[in-house]
Amino acid sequence: MMKPRLTIFDEPLLYTEGLSKLLSQSKIFNTIDICNSHEHLFEQLKLDPPEILIISSNMLMLTDIFRLVEDITSTNKKIKIIVIGNSYDMIDIRKLFNKGIKGYLDKNSRYDEFLKSINILLLNEIYICDNAKERMINFISSEEGKHNPHIKEPLTRREMEILKLICDGCSSKDISEKLFISINTVETHRKRILLKLNAKNSVGIVKYALENHIID
Template identity: 80%
Template sequence: MMKPRLTIFDEPVLYTEGLSKLLTQSKIFNTIDVCNSYEALSQQLKKEPPEFLMISSNMLMLTELYTSIESITSENKNIKIIIIGNSYDIIDIRKLFNKGIKSYLDKNSRYDEFIKSIHALLLNEIYICDHAKEKMINFMSSEQAQKNLRIKDPLTRREMEILRLICNGLSSKDICEKLFISINTVETHRKRILLKLNVKNSVGVVKYALENHIID
């Protein structure tokens, strides 16, 4: 089987040259090219697209990264893109995979993890570095906890109404005047909302409402 070619899109030159020498010693790749500008990368992709492409978050903003990946994968279906990210959020990492990347490593990933990701890609698997995987597990377990919470004990219509007013910055006194109910009733509803959402205060209520698209 022919060895794949790799293109590294990153800076500074000293770092990319060092990585290139290390990878040459590993004898995984047939050739390793380094591009330090998007123009050079575009020319390389038109002339001789590699099988593997490593893109660093140094080179592009996240939004530019999304559009570049879409454009690269639409023209080169077989290209395997590895992103070296800057501790991106799980939602951003998910989006990068949806756009077509095959491997995600963080800037704190070590060289041996980079090699592990290459071997996974050679087997047509995807790879997520340990640091991001840990974040993903935490994110999924908290997401699941939120789902369970909503299924077990949903907010009543009145509680939802009070939640929206809390999010609009109204105090208990404002709410009782607006809804024509006693301040004690408002306080009881407020306590139940905090309990059901498992939050400590109004800030937690607003955060929960935003994350679950209850308010925009």
């Protein structure tokens, strides 16, 4: 399998160059390029588009990021975009995923989580950082308190706990061990969660939580 190419769209700050060097040492990527202007970025996307593109919020307003993601995904659907945001709220993160990003990290995400996000994207899955997932769980809880009409009935505290573990990528076996309950009980909870959220299956539950009507 060929190593992917990476482009980082950000100001040429020390941390960007440092990140580039760290990633070079990880030997995940074939090449790593840094673009610091729209012209440079679109020229590269046209001539030699990378497999993965990182867009930082350092040099762009959120509305500009929305527009940029839309422009890129309209012509380069195969590029996997990761946005490094400034602790955006769940509505904005959902909007970014709807526009076509595949990964979201907060600025305070750690390097090991960054590597994890890359590996997950290379498996054709989506990634949302732990901080954002925590905000998503809290958001869902508060929305239930408002009697969200799209949820058939509120998730119980135990179901919220299991939803969070599913978002963390835990299997039914992992969940049963963490919560000291049987696998059958976990499976029953899973089915009830999927039914309540009107989701078809538990694969990519985070994606369903974002794309379905859990978050308005």
